[in-house]
Structure formats: C-alpha cells, structure tokens
Amino acid sequence: MSDLNKILIIDDDESICRMVAKQIKSDGHHIDCAYTGKSGIRKLKEGAYKVVLLDLCLPDGNGLDLLPQIKKRGDSPEVIILTGNADHSSAALSITMGAWDYIQKPFSTEELKVIINRAITYQNKKRYNDVNWLDRKHIIGESRKIKQTLNLVAQSAQSDLNVLVSGETGTGKELIALTIHENSARKDNDFIVLDCSILTESLIESTLFGHKKGAFTGAIQNRIGVVEQAHQGTLFMDEVGELPLSSQKAFLRILQERSYRPLGAKQTKTSNFRLITATNRDLKKMVKEKNFREDLYYRLKSLEIYIPPLRERKDDIPKLAVFYVTKICARLKIQSKKLSPEFLEALVKNDWPGNIRELINTIEHAIVIGRSEPVLYQHHLPENIRISSLQKDLKKEYPVEPLFNGYTTDMPSLQTVRDTAIYEAEKKYLETLKNACNGNIALMQKKAGISRSRIYYLLKKYNISR
Structure with a gap:
C-alpha cells in the first residue's frame, strides 16, 4: 500500500482500534495501531503517515502533549482528535494547535471516513509542493533536514497560526520567521522584531502595549507599543523564554482577546497581528519548573518549527560559504573570492557550536585576512578552525x-x-x-x-x- 494512504491510530482502546481499522481499510487505506503515546511516536519515526487518529486520554499522558511533536515532523501528517470526553476547551485548544478536526466517541463511521478522506485529499495535493513555491532567499541549503524545516515554513506561511521557532543559538531563527512573513498574506505589512532578552521587567508592558505621556515617571511622550506597530503584520518575539512570569498573563490575554490598553490610556485598542516566537530554551521544562505558564506555552506553539544545528546539515556548508562570501565581499565593496577545496574541507570538518552565526564570522575573518588575494585558503581561517581540522585528521x-x-x-x-x-x-x-x-x-x-x-x-x- 502506498505511503500516501497510511493512517496511524493512537488509542489505548484496542477494540476501538480494531473497529476503526476494519471500517476504514475498505477505502483502500493502510492502518497501523499504537496503544500508547510512546509507541505512537516510535511508529511515526519509522514511517510516513498522512493521517493520525489521536486519542486524548492515553495511559502514558495527554494526547495534546503529542500533538506538537506530530505536527513538527517534516511530513506533518494531519491529526484528527478522538476522545470520549465532552471537553470543549480541549477541542478548541487542539484546533489552535494544528489538529485537522475533533470527533467525540461514540462517532459515526461514515462521519469519520469523510473527515479522513478530506484530510488525505488535502495532504496529497500539497505533498512535495510546499517548498517549490516558497520564496526562500534567506534560507540556503538543500539537505534533507533543512527541507523538512522549509516544508513546515511553507505550511505555516499559508495560515495564521502562532508559530514557535526552536533551535540552538545562531541557527537563524529570525530568518525563518522573516521567511514565513514574506510568504504569507501579511507580507506587505510590517515585520516587527522584539528581543525579549533585553527587556527590563518594568518596561515590558510599555514596550508591548505602549504608553501615554505621564503614565509613569520617565514617560515624557506617547509611545506606540510593538503590538500596535504589528497591526496587520507579524510580531516576532525572539528569546520568548526570557519573558518574566509576571508579564506572561498580560500577554496571554492579548493573544486570547486581541485587545489591549496602553499604559495610562482610558480606551482599549485592538490589533490584528500574526505572532511568531523563538527560543533556544526548553519551554516544556520551564513549564514543569513553574517558570513559564502552561497555557501561554500551548498558545505559542500551535505549530513548532525546529531548526537543525549546522553540524547536522553539513552538506549545506559549501553553499552557505559561497553565499556569504559573495554577500560579505559585496558589502566590503571588494571582488568576490573563490574558495579552495582545502578551505571548504576545513569548514565542513568543523562542528560549529555557534552554528551559522559562527560560520559567517569565520568567513568574514578569512576575507579580511585574505583581502588582497583572489582565492581563500585554509591558512586564512582562524587558528581554532585550523586546529580543529588538524585534530580530526589525526583521529583518522x-x-x-x-x-x-x-x-x-x-x-x-x-x-x-x-x-x-x-x-x-x-x-x-x-x-x-x-x-x-x-x-x-x-x-x-x-x-x-x-x-x-x-x-x-x-x-x-x-x-x-x-
């Protein structure tokens, strides 16, 4: 059976699994079953599925906790929530987190078939086409891992879901956010960037919502907050994990109601903005440690996009090097340089703990050192990169x-x-x-x-x- 029609059922009720499998197999689908969340995730890693039927009440946890893990996969199957509980708040939350649909047990088999077939039709239409139309001038690379990331970028650009971009420092989270914005319906409006790590607790609400003159000591004039600036556009909040717990409730409210009141103002305002956040911290761990609100966490990650570190996409390094050499030489107003095989080999060997940001700094160093030479060689690289290359050679x-x-x-x-x-x-x-x-x-x-x-x-x- 084609992978395009594979369906995974994650439900601890074996009788339900057998019944559903028997009924929907008649439509030509291949069915796999998993009875715990852990075994479901394992099956997802083993093969590509177009649809996942996910029960909320599993023996090893809440199905909602699995939803972000399923949606962030490169193949991003559609998820249909199954539950025996008439929990309307969970239903609403699952939809905002990217579920295709929500159906309550007991359900009509015909109703479930219709939902499944619609989801598969949608998947088959967009399969392998998501990245092709994407304007990705900021994102360089053709490796399998970066293509998985770009697949999610393309999907998120076609919606208004809140997106959480995660990954190590220097992987290019802001560029991913900008790519989403520039490929979305909001591309003709502002892309507003807010670095949460530089905000003091006393100024966070003023920065977000703005203030009136005289609202507090030092407010010598009116200020428009970033929420208002991002109206009809995109608000990108970098290092969102640094947002103080005391300010998270106020920000959650605006995400729920889309209304706010600038400090010192009498009237509330509304703002229609798309939110993209980024972090290199483990927000789920922060939630467990009571350092980040759980409700805000789920609001932020309706869709999560993970950017792989550079050491996991080394096939992209030569193209990245050529791109940034050309860009940096243009900025310095000097003729672009060729790259020797030894130069590229040393770049590929390095593990790049600082990721693309470190790679860019390294390339700029080499260009400055070899400014008068037409070709960059290994000896133009910083000493630590050359030593790293040597150490790897000696381990062979x-x-x-x-x-x-x-x-x-x-x-x-x-x-x-x-x-x-x-x-x-x-x-x-x-x-x-x-x-x-x-x-x-x-x-x-x-x-x-x-x-x-x-x-x-x-x-x-x-x-x-x-």
Whole structure:
C-alpha cells in the first residue's frame, strides 16, 4: 500500500482500534495501531503517515502533549482528535494547535471516513509542493533536514497560526520567521522584531502595549507599543523564554482577546497581528519548573518549527560559504573570492557550536585576512578552525601496508617491525601537522608539544620540506 494512504491510530482502546481499522481499510487505506503515546511516536519515526487518529486520554499522558511533536515532523501528517470526553476547551485548544478536526466517541463511521478522506485529499495535493513555491532567499541549503524545516515554513506561511521557532543559538531563527512573513498574506505589512532578552521587567508592558505621556515617571511622550506597530503584520518575539512570569498573563490575554490598553490610556485598542516566537530554551521544562505558564506555552506553539544545528546539515556548508562570501565581499565593496577545496574541507570538518552565526564570522575573518588575494585558503581561517581540522585528521585511521608481505619463514625481528611502524606513523603525523599549520613552525611546535629544535630535526629526518 502506498505511503500516501497510511493512517496511524493512537488509542489505548484496542477494540476501538480494531473497529476503526476494519471500517476504514475498505477505502483502500493502510492502518497501523499504537496503544500508547510512546509507541505512537516510535511508529511515526519509522514511517510516513498522512493521517493520525489521536486519542486524548492515553495511559502514558495527554494526547495534546503529542500533538506538537506530530505536527513538527517534516511530513506533518494531519491529526484528527478522538476522545470520549465532552471537553470543549480541549477541542478548541487542539484546533489552535494544528489538529485537522475533533470527533467525540461514540462517532459515526461514515462521519469519520469523510473527515479522513478530506484530510488525505488535502495532504496529497500539497505533498512535495510546499517548498517549490516558497520564496526562500534567506534560507540556503538543500539537505534533507533543512527541507523538512522549509516544508513546515511553507505550511505555516499559508495560515495564521502562532508559530514557535526552536533551535540552538545562531541557527537563524529570525530568518525563518522573516521567511514565513514574506510568504504569507501579511507580507506587505510590517515585520516587527522584539528581543525579549533585553527587556527590563518594568518596561515590558510599555514596550508591548505602549504608553501615554505621564503614565509613569520617565514617560515624557506617547509611545506606540510593538503590538500596535504589528497591526496587520507579524510580531516576532525572539528569546520568548526570557519573558518574566509576571508579564506572561498580560500577554496571554492579548493573544486570547486581541485587545489591549496602553499604559495610562482610558480606551482599549485592538490589533490584528500574526505572532511568531523563538527560543533556544526548553519551554516544556520551564513549564514543569513553574517558570513559564502552561497555557501561554500551548498558545505559542500551535505549530513548532525546529531548526537543525549546522553540524547536522553539513552538506549545506559549501553553499552557505559561497553565499556569504559573495554577500560579505559585496558589502566590503571588494571582488568576490573563490574558495579552495582545502578551505571548504576545513569548514565542513568543523562542528560549529555557534552554528551559522559562527560560520559567517569565520568567513568574514578569512576575507579580511585574505583581502588582497583572489582565492581563500585554509591558512586564512582562524587558528581554532585550523586546529580543529588538524585534530580530526589525526583521529583518522590511515591504512598501513602489511609489514609481512612476502615473508614466510624469514620473518623480520620485532624491533624492525616496531621501528618501521614508528617511522611511518611519525612521518604521516608530521606531514599532516605541517599541512594543517601551513608550515608555521611555532604552531606545529605548540600542537605537537615538542621543542622547536626537535621539530626541525624531525622534518630533516623525514625529508619534509619547510
């Protein structure tokens, strides 16, 4: 059966699973069942599904907690909520979190079939087409992981759902938010950025909602808040995990009601804005530790987009390097530079804990160092990048020719074998060290942990030119 018609049922009631599976198989769908949330997530990792039927009451947790995990997958199946509880607040919340529909047990099989077939029709129409129309000038790369992220970007651009962008520092969360905005119906209006990490607690509400002159000490003139500035556009709140607990309730209210009152004002105002937030913190953990409101957390992550770190998408590094070399050279008003294979190889080897931001800074360093040269080489890179490349080379297992080829009874002595192995290993080490340090004797001495005179002696011994 085609993967395009695979359906996963996550429900602890085995009889319900069997009944539903039997009924909807007749429409040509392939059905898998999972009886716990954990086993459901495991099945999702093993294969692509177009629809997930998700019960809210599972033995190992609430189905609502699984919904964001399911929706943030690259294949992003449609989720239909099943429950035996007439909990209308959960129904509303599941829809805002991205569920396709919500149906209460007991339900009509025909009604469920109609909902499933509509969801599959929608999935099949958008399958593999989401990224093609996307204007993605800010996002460089063709790796599988970045394409999964872009698939979610394309889906979110077609809706007004609140989006939470997560990922390590330097992965490009603001660029993802900007891409969503520029591909949405709001693209002709403002994209307002607010960095929550630089806000003092006393000024947060004034920054968000604005204030009237004289509303508090220091309010010497009227100020328009970012919520009003983002009317008809997009408000991007970076580092939302830094928003103080005391201010979260006020912000939750505006998300629910879309109305607010500037400090010192008598009249309330409304604002029609799309909210995108970003964080490198674990908000779910903060919720458990009572440092972040649970209701706000679920409001923010109607759809979550995870950006993989650069070390998990190394295939994209050469294209990123070419893009940023061209961009930086244009900014510096100098001719663009070519990149040597050794330069690109060193970039790919690095793990980039600072992600794309660190890569950009590294490339700019190399351009400044090699400003007058048409080609960038490994020696233009910062010392820590060259050393990292060297260390990875030295960890490689190099093939060694068998020492005993051609020998039968006339075996060499153990000392001969030992001396030969040491000779080959030392020579290979020195050649690799010299290339990585670009012949810099002081750097070679530092990395090898031996004296300068010893370096010179070994280079002469192994006939390695300086």
